[in-house]
Amino acid sequence: MPAIKLDQVSRAYGKQVYAVRDLTLEIPDGSFTTLLGPSGCGKTTTLRMIAGLDMPTKGTIRIGDKLAFSLEEGKSLAPAKRGLGLVFQSYALWPHLTVAKNISFGLEVQKVPRAEATRRIEQVATALQIDGLLGRYTSELSGGQQQRVAIARVLVMQPSVLLLDEPLSNLDATLRMDMRAELKRLHQETGATIIYVTHDQLEALTMSTHIALMQSGRLQQFAPPLEVYAHPANQFAADFLGNPRINLLEGSVERGHFKCAGLDLALPDTVSPADTPTATLGLRAEELRLHGASGPGLAEARVTTLLPTGSDWYYNVELAGKSLIVRQNDGPQLRLGETVHVEARPESIKLFAGDGRALLAAPTVPMGS
Amino acid sequence: MRTLYSRIYLGLTPQRVLSILFLIVLAYLVIVPLFLMLRETFVVHPLERFQIPGSQVGDLTWAHWQRNFFSENAYAFFYRPLLNTLKIAIGFSLLALLIGGTLAWLVVRTDLPMKGLIANAAIIPYIMPSWTLALAWITLFKNQRIGGDQGIFTALTGVATPDWFAYGLIPITITLALHYFPFGFMLIGGALRNIDAQLEESAELLGASRFTILRRIVAPLVLPAIFSTFLLTFSRGLGTFGTPAFLGGPVREFVLSTSLYANLIGQRPGIGYLAAVVMIVLGVLVLYMDHKIIGTRRSFVTISGKGARAGLVALGQWRWPVAALVLGFILAVIVVPLCALVIDTVMLRPGIYSWDNFTLHYWIGDASLTVGLGTGEPGILRNSQLMSALGNTMMLAVVVALITGILGVLVGYAIVRMRGTWVSQALDQMSFLPYLMPSIALGAIFLAMFAVPRGPIPSLHGTFTLLVIVCTVSYLPYAVKAGVSAIRQVGPELEEAAVMVGASWWTRMRRILIPVQKSTYFSGMLLPFISVTRELSLLILLVTPATQLATTITLRYTDRGWYPYTNGMVLLLVVIVVSSTILSRRLMGTSIAKGLGG
Numbered sequence: 001m002p003a004i005k006l007d008q009v010s011r012a013y014g015k016q017v018y019a020v021r022d023l024t025l026e027i028p029d030g031s032f033t034t035l036l037g038p039s040g041c042g043k044t045t046t047l048r049m050i051a052g053l054d055m056p057t058k059g060t061i062r063i064g065d066k067l068a069f070s071l072e073e074g075k076s077l078a079p080a081k082r083g084l085g086l087v088f089q090s091y092a093l094w095p096h097l098t099v100a101k102n103i104s105f106g107l108e109v110q111k112v113p114r115a116e117a118t119r120r121i122e123q124v125a126t127a128l129q130i131d132g133l134l135g136r137y138t139s140e141l142s143g144g145q146q147q148r149v150a151i152a153r154v155l156v157m158q159p160s161v162l163l164l165d166e167p168l169s170n171l172d173a174t175l176r177m178d179m180r181a182e183l184k185r186l187h188q189e190t191g192a193t194i195i196y197v198t199h200d201q202l203e204a205l206t207m208s209t210h211i212a213l214m215q216s217g218r219l220q221q222f223a224p225p226l227e228v229y230a231h232p233a234n235q236f237a238a239d240f241l242g243n244p245r246i247n248l249l250e251g252s253v254e255r256g257h258f259k260c261a262g263l264d265l266a267l268p269d270t271v272s273p274a275d276t277p278t279a280t281l282g283l284r285a286e287e288l289r290l291h292g293a294s295g296p297g298l299a300e301a302r303v304t305t306l307l308p309t310g311s312d313w314y315y316n317v318e319l320a321g322k323s324l325i326v327r328q329n330d331g332p333q334l335r336l337g338e339t340v341h342v343e344a345r346p347e348s349i350k351l352f353a354g355d356g357r358a359l360l361a362a363p364t365v366p367m368g369s
Numbered sequence: 370m371r372t373l374y375s376r377i378y379l380g381l382t383p384q385r386v387l388s389i390l391f392l393i394v395l396a397y398l399v400i401v402p403l404f405l406m407l408r409e410t411f412v413v414h415p416l417e418r419f420q421i422p423g424s425q426v427g428d429l430t431w432a433h434w435q436r437n438f439f440s441e442n443a444y445a446f447f448y449r450p451l452l453n454t455l456k457i458a459i460g461f462s463l464l465a466l467l468i469g470g471t472l473a474w475l476v477v478r479t480d481l482p483m484k485g486l487i488a489n490a491a492i493i494p495y496i497m498p499s500w501t502l503a504l505a506w507i508t509l510f511k512n513q514r515i516g517g518d519q520g521i522f523t524a525l526t527g528v529a530t531p532d533w534f535a536y537g538l539i540p541i542t543i544t545l546a547l548h549y550f551p552f553g554f555m556l557i558g559g560a561l562r563n564i565d566a567q568l569e570e571s572a573e574l575l576g577a578s579r580f581t582i583l584r585r586i587v588a589p590l591v592l593p594a595i596f597s598t599f600l601l602t603f604s605r606g607l608g609t610f611g612t613p614a615f616l617g618g619p620v621r622e623f624v625l626s627t628s629l630y631a632n633l634i635g636q637r638p639g640i641g642y643l644a645a646v647v648m649i650v651l652g653v654l655v656l657y658m659d660h661k662i663i664g665t666r667r668s669f670v671t672i673s674g675k676g677a678r679a680g681l682v683a684l685g686q687w688r689w690p691v692a693a694l695v696l697g698f699i700l701a702v703i704v705v706p707l708c709a710l711v712i713d714t715v716m717l718r719p720g721i722y723s724w725d726n727f728t729l730h731y732w733i734g735d736a737s738l739t740v741g742l743g744t745g746e747p748g749i750l751r752n753s754q755l756m757s758a759l760g761n762t763m764m765l766a767v768v769v770a771l772i773t774g775i776l777g778v779l780v781g782y783a784i785v786r787m788r789g790t791w792v793s794q795a796l797d798q799m800s801f802l803p804y805l806m807p808s809i810a811l812g813a814i815f816l817a818m819f820a821v822p823r824g825p826i827p828s829l830h831g832t833f834t835l836l837v838i839v840c841t842v843s844y845l846p847y848a849v850k851a852g853v854s855a856i857r858q859v860g861p862e863l864e865e866a867a868v869m870v871g872a873s874w875w876t877r878m879r880r881i882l883i884p885v886q887k888s889t890y891f892s893g894m895l896l897p898f899i900s901v902t903r904e905l906s907l908l909i910l911l912v913t914p915a916t917q918l919a920t921t922i923t924l925r926y927t928d929r930g931w932y933p934y935t936n937g938m939v940l941l942l943v944v945i946v947v948s949s950t951i952l953s954r955r956l957m958g959t960s961i962a963k964g965l966g967g
Binding site: 051053078079080081084085086088089090092093094095096105106109110153154157 | 860862863865866867868869870871872876880881884885887
C-alpha cells in the first residue's frame with residue numbers, strides 16, 4: 001500500500017485566488033487520513049488533485065513510487081492509472097444503468113475477462129450486502145443502499161487507495177452512525193489507504209488515524225485525532241475540533257498567570273510563557289469543574305442555562321460577563337441563577353498567542369508547512 | 370518555458386479542444402457572414418451597374434444606402450415595408466400573447482376540465498407550417514382579385530369579402546397570431562407551473578385576496594416569461610416570409626422579408642441585403658431589450674418549486690362553457706383550415722363547391738391540359754417533381770436533425786464544462802446569435818457567403834450541403850440550449866466517476882452522457898426536424914431547381930394560381946410533422962416544449 005506525498009502543491013484560480021496553497025503532506029501508507037476543515041478550505045480540491053480530476057498549478061504529487069503529477073516534468077498521470085478509487089459525495093451512480101452494470105462498468109472499460117469480472121462483482125456485492133439489489137436501477141434504492149453501491153463500484157476495481165468525499169453527508173443521522181462503523185471495518189479489512197474528506201469534526205475524530213486540518217487552503221495541523229484534540233497547533237484547530245466548542249477567553253499573560261476580568265489562573269509550571277498583553281485561553285467544557293464552595297484558584301460564576309442530555313449535564317455559566325459552557329457527568333445538580341465556582345485544571349488548559357499560535361501545547365507531530 | 374509548454378500540454382482536455390474547435394467554426398459560420406453581408410450593401414452587383422451611373426461591377430458605393438434611406442423611392446422600397454413589418458410583428462405578438470397567456474392560465478391555474486386534450490391540441494398550430502393558415506385563409510376568404518374563383522366563405526354565404534379582410538396586414542396579423550400563440554402557451558405555462566405554491570400560500574396567509582396575489586406575486590414572477598415570449602414571437606415575426614408572401618402579395622403589400630426577397634432575386638440585391646441588415650439590427654435590439662429588462666437572458670423559468678400545487682381557481686358553473694369555448698377555438702384553428710385545404714384539393718374546378726365537382730385529380734390524376742385547372746401536371750402523389758422535392762425535404766430534415774443533435778451535445782458539453790471562462794461565454798453567445806437573425810436574413814447572409822468560392826471552400830450555391838449548413842446554423846440555438854441543459858443536469862460527477870475507471874472521452878459520451886439524457890437530446894433534435902420540414906423563409910433564397918424542397922416548390926404553384934397542388938403539399942407536410950411529433954413522444958418521451966426550453 002502506497003504512501004501519498006504532496007510537495008508544495010497549490011491550486012490557484014487566476015492570480016489571486018488560491019483553493020489550496022503550498023500544501024506539503026505525507027499521508028502514511030495504510031492510514032485512514034481525514035482532510036478536515038470548514039467548507040471552502042480546499043479539502044475537496046486536494047482530494048480531486050490526488051485523484052487526478054483537478055490539476056495543481058504548482059507542486060508535485062507522488063502515489064507510492066509513482067509520480068502522479070509534476071508541472072516541471074509536464075506529467076499528469078491519468079486518474080485511472082493512479083490506482084485510486086473515488087466515492088463521490090453525490091455517489092454519482094449512473095441512473096440509466098442497473099446496480100450490476102454500475103459496478104461492472106469499470107471492469108468492462110478495463111477489459112477484465114468476463115469470468116474474473118463476475119467473480120469480483122459477486123465478491124464485493126456480498127461483502128457490502130447488496131447482492132440482492134444487482135438487478136435494480138439506482139433510483140429504486142435507499143440512500144444507504146446507494147452509498148454501498150457507490151463503494152462497491154469503487155472496490156471492485158481493487159484500488160490501493162480509497163478516496164471518500166463527504167460520503168455520509170447525504171445520509172440521516174442513524175444511518176450515518178452505522179456507515180461510520182462500516183467504513184472503519186472496511187479500512188481494517190482491506191488495509192487500503194483511505195483519504196476521507198469531511199467537515200464534520202466528530203466523524204474525523206471517531207474514524208481517522210490521522211487528521212489533516214485545513215483552513216483557507218492551508219494546512220493547519222497534521223496529527224492523530226486525539227493529538228489534534230489535546231494539543232491543537234493553533235486557536236483555529238482548538239476551536240474547530242470538539243463539541244461543544246472550546247471556551248475562549250481573551251486576556252493577558254503576566255508572570256506565569258493568565259489574567260482577564262474576574263479570572264486569575266496560574267499556568268502550569270512546566271511551561272512558563274513570556275509575558276504578553278494579548279493571549280487567548282482555551283478551556284474545553286469537559287475539562288472544567290464546577291464547585292459549590294469557593295476555594296483557592298476558583299473563579300466565581302453564575303449558572304445561566306441548564307442543558308441536560310441524559311447522560312451528562314451541560315451548564316452555561318457567566319464568568320465576569322463571559323459565557324462559558326461546562327460539562328459535568330456527576331456532581332451537584334445546579335439550579336438556574338445559582339452561584340458556582342469554576343475550576344480549570346492547569347494541565348488541560350490551552351493558551352494561544354495573539355496570532356493564534358499555541359503557546360503551551362507543543363504538537364508532537366511537526367506541522368507540514 | 371518548459372512549465373509553460375507543459376501547462377499547455379496538460380491543459381488539452383477534451384472540453385478545451387472542443388471549445389476551441391467550435392469557436393473557430395462558429396466564428397466562420399456566424400461572424401464572418403455578417404461582415405460579408407454588410408459588405409454586400411456597399412458593392413455594385415451586375416444588374417445594378419446600369420442603375421448607378423459610371424460604376425463598374427464590384428465597385429464600392431454608398432448608392433444602396435442612399436437609395437434605401439433617402440431617395441424618393443425610399444418609402445416604397447423601405448419605409449412602408451418596415452412600418453408594415455413593425456405593425457404586423459407588434460400586433461400579432463400581442464394577440465398571440467393574449468391567447469397563449471389566457472390558455473396557459475386556464476390550463477395551469479384553474480380547474481378547467483379536459484386539460485390534457487387542450488394542452489396537447491394547443492401545440493398543433495405551432496407545429497404546422499406557419500403559412501398553412503395563410504393558405505387556408507385564402508381558400509376560405511379569397512375574392513375575385515386573384516383569379517376568377519371565389520373562396521368557400523363567399524360560396525356559402527354569397528357575401529363577397531372586402532380586400533382588407535381577404536388580403537394584407539389584417540389577415541397576416543391574425544394568421545401569424547394563430548400560429549404563434551402556442552409559444553406563449555408553452556412558455557408562460559412553464560413559468561406558471563414553476564412558481565412555488567408556498568409563495569402564494571404565504572401571501573394568502575397574510576390575508577391577500579386572490580386578485581392581489583395574482584397582481585403582486587404571480588404576475589411579477591411570470592413577467593420575464595411574458596416579456597421573453599413577446600420578444601421571441603416578435604423576432605420570429607420579423608423574418609417570416611410565407612404568410613406575408615401569400616396574403617400580402619395579391620395586394621402588393623410588402624413587409625421587410627418579402628421586399629428583401631423581391632429585391633434580392635430581382636434587380637436590386639444591394640437593397641435586398643440592406644433590408645437583411647436592418648432586420649438583424651432589429652433582432653439585436655430585441656435581444657438587448659430582453660437583456661436589459663429581464664436581466665438574465667433566456668430566463669424563462671423563474672423559480673423552481675417543490676411545494677404542492679397551489680389551489681386551483683374554481684371556475685364554478687363556467688367550467689364547462691369555458692372548456693367548450695377553448696376547445697372550440699383550438700379546433701377551429703386546426704380543423705377549419707385543414708378542412709378548407711382538403712376541400713380545395715378535391716374540387717375539380719376551383720370555387721365551385723358541389724358534389725359533382727368532387728375529384729381526386731389533384732392527388733392521383735394523370736397529367737392533363739384539359740381537366741380542371743388544365744395544368745399539365747400529374748396529381749401530387751404521382752408527380753415526380755413534387756415527390757422528389759418532398760424527398761429532399763425529408764432528407765434535409767433528418768440530416769439537419771442529426772447534425773444539430775450531435776453539435777448540440779458537443780457544444781453544450783464544451784459550454785458547461787468550461788463554465789466561468791471567456792471561451793464558454795463566447796461559445797454560448799455565438800451559438801445563440803442565429804436565434805436573433807430573422808430567418809430570411811440568415812438565408813441572405815449565406816447566399817452572400819457561399820455564392821462564390823472563398824479560399825479553400827468552393828462555391829456552395831445550389832448544393833444540398835449549403836442547405837444543410839444554413840439549417841444547422843439556424844437551429845443551433847435550440848440544439849445547444851437542449852445540450853446545455855442536458856449536460857448541466859447530468860453533473861460532472863457522473864462523468865468523473867467514469868474517468869476514475871479509465872473510460873475514454875468517447876466511451877463517456879457514448880455510454881454515460883448521451884444515454885442518461887436521451888429524451889432531452891431527442892427533444893433537441895425533434896424541433897429542428899419539424900422546423901426544417903416546414904421551413905420556407907430560411908431556404909427560399911438558397912434553393913435551386915436541383916434542390917427544390919416541398920415548401921419552396923409550393924410557392925411556384927401558388928404563383929401560377931394552382932392552389933390545389935400547393936394546398937395538397939401543405940397537407941402532406943402537416944401530416945408528416947404532426948405524426949412524427951406524436952410518434953416521437955410515444956417512443957422517446959420527447960416534447961416540443963422541452964426543445965424550446967420552456
